[in-house]
Amino acid sequence: MTSKKGRVFSGARPTGRQHIGNYFGAIRNYVKLQDDYDCIYCIVDLHALTTLDTTRDLRQNTLEMAWDWLAAGMDPKRSIIFVQSMVRQVTELHTILSMVTPLGKLTDLPTFKEKVRENPKNINYGLVGYPVLMSADIALYRADVVPVGIDQAPHVEFARETVRSFNFRYNTNALIEPKEKFTEFPKILGIDGVNKMSKSLNNDIELAATAEETTARVMQMVTDPARQRRSDPGNPDICNVFSLHKMFTPPEKVAEINIECRRAGIGCVDCKRILAANMNAYFAPLREKRRVFENDPEGTWDMLRDGAARASLLAEETMVDVRAAVGLPALQKG
Numbered sequence: 448m449t450s451k452k453g454r455v456f457s458g459a460r461p462t463g464r465q466h467i468g469n470y471f472g473a474i475r476n477y478v479k480l481q482d483d484y485d486c487i488y489c490i491v492d493l494h495a496l497t498t499l500d501t502t503r504d505l506r507q508n509t510l511e512m513a514w515d516w517l518a519a520g521m522d523p524k525r526s527i528i529f530v531q532s533m534v535r536q537v538t539e540l541h542t543i544l545s546m547v548t549p550l551g552k553l554t555d556l557p558t559f560k561e562k563v564r565e566n567p568k569n570i571n572y573g574l575v576g577y578p579v580l581m582s583a584d585i586a587l588y589r590a591d592v593v594p595v596g597i598d599q600a601p602h603v604e605f606a607r608e609t610v611r612s613f614n615f616r617y618n619t620n621a622l623i624e625p626k627e628k629f630t631e632f633p634k635i636l637g638i639d640g641v642n643k644m645s646k647s648l649n650n651d652i653e654l655a656a657t658a659e660e661t662t663a664r665v666m667q668m669v670t671d672p673a674r675q676r677r678s679d680p681g682n683p684d685i686c687n688v689f690s691l692h693k694m695f696t697p698p699e700k701v702a703e704i705n706i707e708c709r710r711a712g713i714g715c716v717d718c719k720r721i722l723a724a725n726m727n728a729y730f731a732p733l734r735e736k737r738r739v740f741e742n743d744p745e746g747t748w749d750m751l752r753d754g755a756a757r758a759s760l761l762a763e764e765t766m767v768d769v770r771a772a773v774g775l776p777a778l779q780k781g
């Protein structure tokens with residue numbers, strides 16, 4: 448990899464087909480970062496194992512996610528795109544980093560307590576070590592930049608502290624302390640108009656949905672609840688349909704809807720139809736591109752394996768230094 452402004456690492460759990468909240472919250476940013484950084488993007492399937500009841504859909508969900516990433520413009524020629532479990536050194540570094548991480552620090556983390564609340568019947572060892580595996584992901588590829596929203600800053604801070612503990616304990620500079628790059632992640636509400644868009648809440652609109660499915664989802668969207676009849680004036684400021692118009696509809700039309708809604712000059716059905724049409728037009732090229740990848744799952748796996756092979760080279764460079772610093776034997780003679 449040639450270094451541009453630095454090396455970015457970001458990972459996401461294989462949640463299957465991505466929705467428009469994922470697109471505006473992460474994927475679009477991943478695509479842009481490729482212009483200025485050497486980017487390493489990872490589908491973190493090992494992390495997913497901590498909370499999955501069944502792994503039946505894991506491979507398919509990995510593929511579906513990769514298809515959305517690729518169709519959106521994440522480019523395996525410019526970036527390294529791969530699956531976490533394909534680079535085995537990450538589990539080795541995770542084990543080594545776990546030795547410099549106090550257990551109490553892990554069980555005190557608000558994210559751990561939250562996971563315990565969400566999965567009271569499955570509080571497994573992997574869940575406790577989740578942040579250590581996350582630190583291993585970042586440190587293994589010597590990423591210096593991690594794109595995050597403001598609420599995820601503690602994760603990068605944790606990784607930084609873990610790297611610092613390791614380097615201090617073994618008197619080395621083998622690992623690099625990452626820095627966060629704060630990014631605007633607009634919060635996209637789901638079709639219920641209340642909660643953040645999420646697959647598990649079934650309030651999402653998938654990028655890969657057909658035009659008809661998208662329109663049907665948009666027609667279900669909750670609008671200004673005070674607008675009961677067509678003749679009632681509405682308030683676009685509290686309507687999620689209007690928020691989404693700002694992302695998909697030309698500004699002149701948004702301004703017109705803003706006025707017409709307030710004087711009942713446009714009905715919600717028509718307003719939603721316009722949104723659905725614009726959303727479908729916006730995602731049409733992505734959907735077309737996705738179909739090409741969907742028709743070649745083996746080609747997609749090959750691409751992910753190729754990414755993993757490139758990531759493994761970087762990983763092994765780091766692990767040679769890590770093993771030497773710790774005092775573990777070298778795998779290669781010389």
Ligand code: SF4
Nearest residue numbers: 681686688708715718
């Ligand atoms: S007209 Fe549009 S912006 Fe106004 S309440 Fe209905 S859906 Fe929302």
